[in-house]
Amino acid sequence: MALNLVWLSFFLSAFVIACVRLAHGDTAIFPALLTSLFDSARTAFEIALGLAGIMSLWLGIMRIGERAGVVQGFARLVNPVLRHLFPGVPQGHPAQGAMMMNVSANMLGLDNAATPLGLTAMRELQSLNPRPERATDAQIMFIVLNTAGLTLIPTSVIAMRQAVALKQGLVGFNAADIFLPTVLATGLSCLAGLAAVAWTQRLNLFKPAMLIALGGAIAALAALGTWLLHAPPEQVGTVTALAGSVFILGLIVLFLAWGAWRRVNVYEAFVDGAKEGFGVAVQIIPYLVAILVAIGLFRASGGMDWVMQALATGIGALGLDTDFVPALPVGLMKVLSGAGARGLMIDVMTAYGVDSFQGKLAAIIQGSTETTFYVLAVYFGSVGVRDTRHALACALFADLVGLIGAIAIGYAFFH
Numbered sequence: 122m123a124l125n126l127v128w129l130s131f132f133l134s135a136f137v138i139a140c141v142r143l144a145h146g147d148t149a150i151f152p153a154l155l156t157s158l159f160d161s162a163r164t165a166f167e168i169a170l171g172l173a174g175i176m177s178l179w180l181g182i183m184r185i186g187e188r189a190g191v192v193q194g195f196a197r198l199v200n201p202v203l204r205h206l207f208p209g210v211p212q213g214h215p216a217q218g219a220m221m222m223n224v225s226a227n228m229l230g231l232d233n234a235a236t237p238l239g240l241t242a243m244r245e246l247q248s249l250n251p252r253p254e255r256a257t258d259a260q261i262m263f264i265v266l267n268t269a270g271l272t273l274i275p276t277s278v279i280a281m282r283q284a285v286a287l288k289q290g291l292v293g294f295n296a297a298d299i300f301l302p303t304v305l306a307t308g309l310s311c312l313a314g315l316a317a318v319a320w321t322q323r324l325n326l327f328k329p330a331m332l333i334a335l336g337g338a339i340a341a342l343a344a345l346g347t348w349l350l351h352a353p354p355e356q357v358g359t360v361t362a363l364a365g366s367v368f369i370l371g372l373i374v375l376f377l378a379w380g381a382w383r384r385v386n387v388y389e390a391f392v393d394g395a396k397e398g399f400g401v402a403v404q405i406i407p408y409l410v411a412i413l414v415a416i417g418l419f420r421a422s423g424g425m426d427w428v429m430q431a432l433a434t435g436i437g438a439l440g441l442d443t444d445f446v447p448a449l450p451v452g453l454m455k456v457l458s459g460a461g462a463r464g465l466m467i468d469v470m471t472a473y474g475v476d477s478f479q480g481k482l483a484a485i486i487q488g489s490t491e492t493t494f495y496v497l498a499v500y501f502g503s504v505g506v507r508d509t510r511h512a513l514a515c516a517l518f519a520d521l522v523g524l525i526g527a528i529a530i531g532y533a534f535f536h
Contacts, residue, residue, distance in 0.1 A: 127494070127513070131415035135422035142423065153421050161417030165409035169402045177398025179237035182376050184394025185387050187215055189380035194218070201330040206315075207259040208324070209249065216245035220263055222372070227267065239267055240503045247504040255508040256501065262318050264500055264512050268493045269314030269519035275303050275488030281467065282484055285475045294476065299484045302530045306489035310523025317515040408502025412494050416457045425454065444536065445528050447473060448483040452524040455490040456517070462487055482531035489527050493520055 135154065142150045203210070203217050210216050219242035227235045246260050247253065256264075279296045286294035319326050380387045419425065433446045448469055455462035469483040493516045501509055 128411060128415050131419045134424055135418040138422040138424050138427065150422070154418055157417040157421035158414055161414040162410050164417075165413045166406060169406045169409055173399050173402035175237050175398075177395040180241060180398045181391035181393075181395035182373055183219065183238075183241050185380045185385065185390045186218070186376040188385045188390050189376065189383045191218070191376055191379050202334045205324065205326070205328050205331055206262055209257060209259045210246070211249075214245065214249070216242055216249070216259075219245050224266070235267075236499070239263075239500060243500050243504050247506070250504075250506075253505060256506050256510050256512055258322050260501075260504075260506065261510060261512045261515070262322070264497060264509075265314040265318050265515045265519060266311065267500070268491045268496050268516040269307075269310040269523060275300070275484075278303070278466075278484050278488040281463070282470065282475055282480075285467065285470045285480075289475055291476060299481055299488065302481075302485045302527070302534045303488040305530050306485055306523055306527035309526035310489060310519045313522035314515060314519030317518045318511075321511050321515060404505070405499050405502045408498040409495075412498040416494065419457075425450065428453065444478060445482055445531065447479045448486060448531075449528075451483045452486040452490055452520075452527065455487065456493045456520050457495075462490075462492075478531070478535050481535050482528065485531050486524065486527045490520060490523055493517060 139150045139154055197213055198221070203220065204212060207217070207220075219238060223235055223238040223242050242263060243260065246257065246263060249259070250257050278299070282299070283294070283296040286296060315326070318324070377387055380390065429446075429450050432449060433443060436443050436446060451462050451465045451469065454465050466483045466487045470477075470480040473479040493513075497509060497513060497516065501507075501512075
């Protein structure tokens, strides 16, 4: 119901705004909306088509891991923590291993690997769903943790900052100086999402295993943050890129080697799993078209610009500092469109300077938020879930906390 109302609101608000602009003499607005309508539909199909190959690859690798018992081994490894967050998932179920690998890929900023692994985890969770069209508690928890996912290394943001810095002639620029603020902001978002779902589902998070895992994560973040803040920028880029590559290729080799050792016919297992990849990609096309077309219309109508102007006016009227307002569209757009948010981030860094407060804040927001509507549409659409229950509300709450936290942390570090 929530997604239905939001989707309908995008269309209706875009049409009303377009009518207002037409009344003021903007005769190009409706042709622009029509262009956006078809462009967004084409983009959705291209995304799904591109995802087909990646899904085939990862579903094939995952099938090898399942037959070799590696996925089940991962599930047993993380069971002490996941059984508290996902009480409806049996111990040792393949969904646990798939979720762990998805979370690991998200933490390293490996979007191309994280999405197929996440879709695989959703399919495994769907196998436990007694009502296939209605989201289970486990699926909602998994979705919200994805939309508020903790990213240890915002690799793409660091790379884009370095590229803009070079164009602006900055020598010796440390593009990784936003690492610690970004981790803190995304950590707040993740904790907020976790707390929201736990409160809704009446889960007790104060268990020894959960507290130990949280303490270990904080210690690891402190060690990684200390290194990144003192390492040369070029070394940071090299190491983060290397870490991501080693993780992905190492995972694939582990599955293949373990499968061969367990006498699994790895080639046949891969092909068997890969056959499902195209079907998954085709299944999500209607959901992608629906959400991207609605978001595209809202953007093309100027609705986002109106929202920003209203926010800036309201903040100024309250007497608050408005230095953060130029970076705010990045956070609002990221909920709707990752590509749109990246464009806005680069625009802010270009207009104000990559080393400015606004440029740094835009980078922190970009690295600590997720494309919530895209994730919900793709993940739930891949398994045919229509009733998302409280998933959207919890995810948007996490986004809001993450955005406010990013602004506060940006002021603490750089203003």
